[in-house]
Amino acid sequence: MTAFACEAADGDARTATLMTAHGPVRTPAFMPVGTHATVKALHPDEVRATGVDILLCNAYHLALRPGIELIERAGGLHQFMGWDHPILTDSGGYQLVSLVEVAAVDDAGATFVSPYDGSRLRVTPEDAVRNQARLGADVLMCLDHPVAHGTTPEAARTATERTHRWAERCRAAHPGGGRLLFGIAQGGFDAGARAESARFMSGLDFDGVAIGGLSVGEPVETMLTMTAASVAELARDRPRYFMGLGTDAELLAAVGLGVDMFDCVVPTRLARNGSALTPDGRLSLRNAAARDEFGPIDPECPCAACAGFSRAYLRHLFQSGEILAHRLVSLHNITHLARLMDATRSAIRQGRFAEFRAERDGRLRSAPR
Numbered sequence: 001m002t003a004f005a006c007e008a009a010d011g012d013a014r015t016a017t018l019m020t021a022h023g024p025v026r027t028p029a030f031m032p033v034g035t036h037a038t039v040k041a042l043h044p045d046e047v048r049a050t051g052v053d054i055l056l057c058n059a060y061h062l063a064l065r066p067g068i069e070l071i072e073r074a075g076g077l078h079q080f081m082g083w084d085h086p087i088l089t090d091s092g093g094y095q096l097v098s099l100v101e102v103a104a105v106d107d108a109g110a111t112f113v114s115p116y117d118g119s120r121l122r123v124t125p126e127d128a129v130r131n132q133a134r135l136g137a138d139v140l141m142c143l144d145h146p147v148a149h150g151t152t153p154e155a156a157r158t159a160t161e162r163t164h165r166w167a168e169r170c171r172a173a174h175p176g177g178g179r180l181l182f183g184i185a186q187g188g189f190d191a192g193a194r195a196e197s198a199r200f201m202s203g204l205d206f207d208g209v210a211i212g213g214l215s216v217g218e219p220v221e222t223m224l225t226m227t228a229a230s231v232a233e234l235a236r237d238r239p240r241y242f243m244g245l246g247t248d249a250e251l252l253a254a255v256g257l258g259v260d261m262f263d264c265v266v267p268t269r270l271a272r273n274g275s276a277l278t279p280d281g282r283l284s285l286r287n288a289a290a291r292d293e294f295g296p297i298d299p300e301c302p303c304a305a306c307a308g309f310s311r312a313y314l315r316h317l318f319q320s321g322e323i324l325a326h327r328l329v330s331l332h333n334i335t336h337l338a339r340l341m342d343a344t345r346s347a348i349r350q351g352r353f354a355e356f357r358a359e360r361d362g363r364l365r366s367a368p369r
């Protein structure tokens with residue numbers, strides 16, 4: 001039994017509410033990433049004010065530093081980081097690809113070498129679930145074994161089969177108690193394998209299923225084909241979560257295929273590089289063009305950066321290396337994606353998602369940059 005109530009559907013896009021122990025998550029939902037139990041540079045109240053319902057934290061990084069036990073003693077992750085709303089934790093599977101030089105994997109589990117002090121961290125599927133439960137996360141993710149784009153089909157098959165065996169072990173370790181556990185479908189870059197993996201995960205009665213191992217460098221067309229092949233086999237009455245997606249056009253394309261949840265480090269990473277997200281594309285606040293533009297990043301955006309400051313001032317802050325620049329543009333970029341999801345939910349409820357998506361895609365395409 002899952003706590004996922006669908007309110008409206010428009011084609012394959014749908015809007016729903018996922019109930020968690022720390023409150024509701026309105027979907028489609030974008031989750032900012034707080035890898036180290038903080039959305040970089042922002043106070044939790046500021047993050048909440050952007051309109052997001054849920055954050056992603058990384059159990060692998062937190063297990064290495066400061067350690068699961070310390071966070072447990074602090075009263076759990078919500079208490080520790082001052083965020084009294086839903087939290088989803090990633091298990092560390094993604095780090096098997098992104099940190100391939102510091103990870104080794106075998107059937108029993110994964111061994112990570114800490115980038116901080118070189119110590120070894122052994123994580124079995126059962127450990128991954130247990131660690132996330134000890135952190136007090138609302139949504140726990142299975143340990144999975146994704147592969148990089150360009151991996152041979154044989155290696156992808158081996159990793160997907162391992163992901164399936166691990167999923168069964170994670171499912172058996174499901175702590176219950178109001179916590180939700182999501183499976184992760186893999187399948188590499190083969191539509192048949194994607195469908196098979198999604199079917200397998202649907203059969204394990206998880207509270208939701210993620211589509212993992214995509215948006216890792218493959219062409220967008222491939223990514224969307226693999227997403228469609230996965231979604232077609234996923235249960236309609238459970239949330240579907242695309243791991244690691246955060247640009248407007250791709251988010252709307254995935255929503256159109258029936259995906260409900262997303263996370264991405266891009267909005268905060270871009271912000272620190274001086275790049276602001278707008279309905280008309282990315283705006284570089286480091287460019288000379290912003291030097292004497294006295295209007296806001298986005299006149300329609302209600303965030304503190306747009307309400308109070310000009311592009312010229314933000315460019316000046318970046319030029320001067322001032323940390324307020326990072327804070328304000330991070331705030332803006334997360335607000336931008338939260339508002340995009342809010343407008344998406346409204347469009348689905350009104351049965352005009354296709355028009356909404358076409359209008360937003362049109363603005364992005366006609367953008368000067």
Ligand SMILES: [Zn+2]
Nearest residue numbers: 301303306332
């Ligand atoms: Zn703004």
